[in-house]
Amino acid sequence: xxxxxxxxxxxxxxxxxxxxxxxxxxxxxxxxxxxxxxxxxxxxxxxxxxxxxxxxxxxxxxxxxxxxxxxxxxxxxxxxxxxxxxxxxxxxxxxxxxxxxxxxxxxxxxxxxxxxxxxxxxxxxxxxxxxxxxxxxxxxxxxxxxxxxxxxxxxxxxxxxxxxxxxxxxxxxxxxxxxxxxxxxxxxxxxxxxxxxxxxxxxxxxxxxxxxxxxxxxxxxxxxxxxxxxxxxxxxxxxxxxxxxxxxxxxxxxxxxxxxxxxxxxxxxxxxxxxxxxxxxxxxxxxxxxxxxxxxxxxxxxxxxxxxxxxxxxxxxxxxxxxxxxxxxxxxxxxxxxxxxxxxxxxxxxxxxxxxxxxxxxxxxxxxxxxxxxxxxxxxxxxxxxxx
Numbered sequence: 001x002x003x004x005x006x007x008x009x010x011x012x013x014x015x016x017x018x019x020x021x022x023x024x025x026x027x028x029x030x031x032x033x034x035x036x037x038x039x040x041x042x043x044x045x046x047x048x049x050x051x052x053x054x055x056x057x058x059x060x061x062x063x064x065x066x067x068x069x070x071x072x073x074x075x076x077x078x079x080x081x082x083x084x085x086x087x088x089x090x091x092x093x094x095x096x097x098x099x100x101x102x103x104x105x106x107x108x109x110x111x112x113x114x115x116x117x118x119x120x121x122x123x124x125x126x127x128x129x130x131x132x133x134x135x136x137x138x139x140x141x142x143x144x145x146x147x148x149x150x151x152x153x154x155x156x157x158x159x160x161x162x163x164x165x166x167x168x169x170x171x172x173x174x175x176x177x178x179x180x181x182x183x184x185x186x187x188x189x190x191x192x193x194x195x196x197x198x199x200x201x202x203x204x205x206x207x208x209x210x211x212x213x214x215x216x217x218x219x220x221x222x223x224x225x226x227x228x229x230x231x232x233x234x235x236x237x238x239x240x241x242x243x244x245x246x247x248x249x250x251x252x253x254x255x256x257x258x259x260x261x262x263x264x265x266x267x268x269x270x271x272x273x274x275x276x277x278x279x280x281x282x283x284x285x286x287x288x289x290x291x292x293x294x295x296x297x298x299x300x301x302x303x304x305x306x307x308x309x310x311x312x313x314x315x316x317x318x319x320x321x322x323x324x325x326x327x328x329x330x331x332x333x334x335x336x337x338x339x340x341x342x343x344x345x346x347x348x349x350x351x352x353x354x355x356x357x358x359x360x361x362x363x364x365x366x367x368x369x370x371x372x373x374x375x376x377x378x379x380x381x382x383x384x385x386x387x388x
Contacts, residue, residue: 023308039348055083055139159263167256174212197257205255206292210237242290261354302370339363
């Protein structure tokens with residue numbers, strides 16, 4: 001113990017300050033290199049779609065969503081994209097959903113409705129309903145949608161297709177915004193999506209969520225190696241997109257992050273924290289079953305961030321009562337620079353993804369994010385042990 005104490009007090013903390021500086025440089029470079037595209041990518045506002053564009057089918061599975069559909073379907077049907085189809089699979093709804101869909105289908109040629117009348121309980125991601133929607137899709141590209149989201153603009157589809165064409169990728173990953181939820185839920189969900197988008201741009205794509213992802217239908221319908229066991233945790237959309245990512249091979253780039261703010265989907269529902277926690281753990285279990293190992297590259301990132309703040313706290317404690325000005329100015333300066341880097345990225349996320357109000361308290365989340373990440377990993381481990 002005396003040896004450790006001597007090292008920590010060596011020459012007025014040069015060891016701790018050196019470690020803090022090294023960790024600051026590593027974590028900041030990691031931040032700028034990994035997340036540069038979602039934060040600082042060029043929007044290319046004047047870039048227009050070519051005359052020949054691929055057709056897109058939007059697949060939406062619903063059950064007792066009459067109120068949501070009265071707002072959602074007009075927003076989808078009024079998209080300013082030349083060739084698209086809306087496929088709605090009604091999973092034995094008991095409200096007026098079927099009546100609404102029948103009336104709208106009569107007036108909109110690009111609306112296709114499929115009704116499942118089997119008397120059974122459906123989960124959020126019924127594989128049968130999604131499969132029925134894929135078979136009804138007329139166009140080569142598909143996007144899964146959820147009834148509790150709305151497109152940010154009437155150019156949502158255009159932004160996804162632009163990304164695929166401009167980045168020479170057949171798969172475009174859009175952003176989901178939980179704007180009506182608690183800050184810790186919003187920060188955590190944003191963090192998971194940003195990592196998914198960043199790794200996709202680095203050639204290591206994985207599917208954290210299957211919603212708002214444009215992908216070719218052929219990689220699912222023509223490939224017979226889909227493992228239904230990957231849908232065991234009721235995350236069928238995620239499992240299907242993960243299967244597509246594994247088998248995509250025709251394009252120059254497997255997947256690309258969409259940084260056009262008009263292609264963001266906005267949540268219309270406040271998700272309880274307990275429900276979000278359960279959903280996230282199920283997503284992690286699906287990631288494991290679909291070989292989504294790039295997700296776990298967050299482990300070294302979070303360890304380095306936790307080590308940085310830990311060394312900073314130790315520096316403050318070990319130099320108290322701060323007889324010299326630089327005893328607190330140096331570590332405080334590193335923290336301020338780290339927070340400026342975090343703030344600058346969140347300004348970019350606001351511009352490119354449209355996610356507002358997360359800028360102000362982003363540094364606080366930067367401190368607690370490692371604890372949140374490892375907490376979920378521990379929950380995943382317990383679930384895996386319990387299931388075995």
